[in-house]
Amino acid sequence: MKTLVSRRKFLKVAGFGAGAAALAACGGAAAPAATAAPAKPAATTAPAVVNTAVNMRIAWWGSQDRHDRTIKVIELYQKKNPNVKIAYEFASFNDHLTKMTTQAAGNSLPDIMQQDYAWISEWAGRGLIVPLEEYAASGALDLKDCADDFTKGGKVNGKLVALNLGSNSQTFLVDIDLFKKAGLDMPKDNWTWDDFEQIANTIKGKAGLYGAGSSLWNEQIWKSLYLSLGGWAYSDDGTALGYTDDKPFVDHLNRLLRLSKAGAIPSLADDMANYYDKSLELQAMATGKSASDSMWSNQIVGSWKAYGDAKNLKMLPLPRPAGGKSSNYIKPSQFFSITKDSKVKVEAAKFISFFTNDLEANDILFAERGVPIAAKVRDALKPKLGKSQTEMFNYVARVSNDVQPIRPPDPTGANDVVKNIYVPQVISPVLYEKMKAEDAVALLRKEATAILAKNKK
Amino acid sequence: MATVAIPSASKAARKARALRNNLSGYVFIGPWLLAFLLFTAAPMVTSLYFAFTNYDVFTAPQWAGLSNFETMFTKDGRYWKAVQATITFVFTAIPLRLIVALGLAMLLKAGRRGDGIYRAAYYAPSIVGGSVAIAVMWRQVFGTQGIINAISALFGIPAITFLGDPNWAIWTLVALAVWQFGSPMLIFLAGLKNIPTEFYEAASIDGAGPIRKFVTITLPLLSPVILFNLIMQIISGFMVFTQAFIVTGGAPLDTTLFYALYIYRRAFENFQMGYASALAWVLMLVIGIFAAVVFKTSSGWVFYENKDGN
16 A cells, blocks of 8 residues: 555656756756865865865966866966865856856856956956955065066056966067068068058969958057057047047058958958957968968967967067057956955965966966066076967067057946947948948047947046 | 535535645646746846846946937947848748748658658758757858858859858858758648648549649648747747857848847847847837737638637
């Protein structure tokens, strides 16, 4: 009798079972972090190491190479500090920002998060990331070996809120052999966009290749163009555009249109379909279609590998508009910040310090995030560097003799300007020849001014 | 007294029994109901509120009245691009998909040998169709060095940058959508099998050809199924997202900036949750209007066999 189960009873049990399974399924999707944190070992070992067990979370964006290197450093740190357990999350650039924003809304930010220069003023302004001075003063964060020039990019309103992980500048990576083959001399560091246009046309004519790769229309170039002329895309207070004369940008767009019609750079259709936002291995220079490519200096490490180690490559600064000064500035490639939600801020500071200063850790990281900011790390790395890292170190040192001071981080609304106005309503219609450059640049001024004016207090 | 009490007691007992009988039903739908309230109903109500605010996720929403809707209809240059792309897609991909689905269902209805294999083969694209993997494959197929261009090169046709050309990009997505005809096809097939063969036999005896049979027997008797498919496909058509997100990203020139993709971008790339909520509610109203119009007109073209019976 007892072993028999009535149909109704069976249904009830099955119902609860199914319900529980469904709930478990719902819960499972939301809580991968919970399963990643080793709850059980912590509970059993806790009595042994009273009060010293530290659990931290860290989040970054990047390529697979960066994920591998960073995870190895985390493991090294855990080995040296057995009481510390670090859970980590990584994603692509855009997904990282989405994730962090969502976590900020839910007061569940990781202890340490990777930050971009463009966001720090907004994040610091909202109190989501905390000043680091007190940890530097207490010695938890050792900055004695880091020159002010390297760290000041992480300051907002005079407070250090983010620590630079490596220094960067924009660059044109050029193929020396292809330039020779086209009968071209290597351009000087102060080359202009007019020089570039001539060179690109020559390369097209002599070698049948593009003179440059993807994205000469992107907002970085827009910013640098006006930086060279003494302005910037945005005004220092972020309430307006940072330039008054639209003509240089109109000229630049018309130049790009001329070049793409001549086949000397990829057309926007070609760029969108084949290069823009694609991996390094697919870029025009990697597939042998172009003699140069523009990028951030730390990307040379991955790029050179993708283009082939046998290539003879050289890094040049960005071209400047005729009569302009340098178009380059030294930018922190990315930062680590400690967030307001961290309960172990001192421990977080110690980890950042390790990441910045430890020689063994930096042997693993190997300047993948840009030129390291600690002098003794740079010195220790130099003899071990491969050709690409050596070129990057030399380039950043060379270009820093003639750069513009870095401008303030992007104001609130800059994202809106770039994603909703600049690319879809200005660049695209001009380069697809649906709109005249003059009209598009005027539209940019009108729409961007309206968005940025909201920052006026 | 007693004569009154007895029936009422038995009524209560019946009620209790009915409740007990229904209990297992409630237990079964309980988890779904809970999840529906938590993850669908509550967010919808919240988003209706957000639609009238400025909300950037970081700071508390600020009441903005109708300004989001005003921006949408009068100031946002991309909004009408998104509407245009979506309408173009819905009005081409959905009819084409239904026609292909019906055509193949007609072929498979006959019941030849190996039917099952074909049915499975034709259904397969729909199972994997919404997936990221297929969208990535589509990128390759229509890439500059993709198979389409490779084949057309054999005939001396110059390569087309399908995904970068504003005149072409959306049609690659329409083609992808049409290819995913499997689920309406299966529904059509089930509907076709329900049409009694006697009708066709009688029509044959009267000398009706295949076209005549299709128009006067198949279409009217299949019309309820067509209505169902049409409504479901219109709804899913307006909400198309994955394909555009992966294959074209909304480019070129916003010609594939489908409405749902635009909502995503505003919400999760610009963090304008208020504006995105407003966009979403307008989309819901538009889908509702389209579905209502189809329903209203359906009395004119949908034929229900059992309307007067039962």
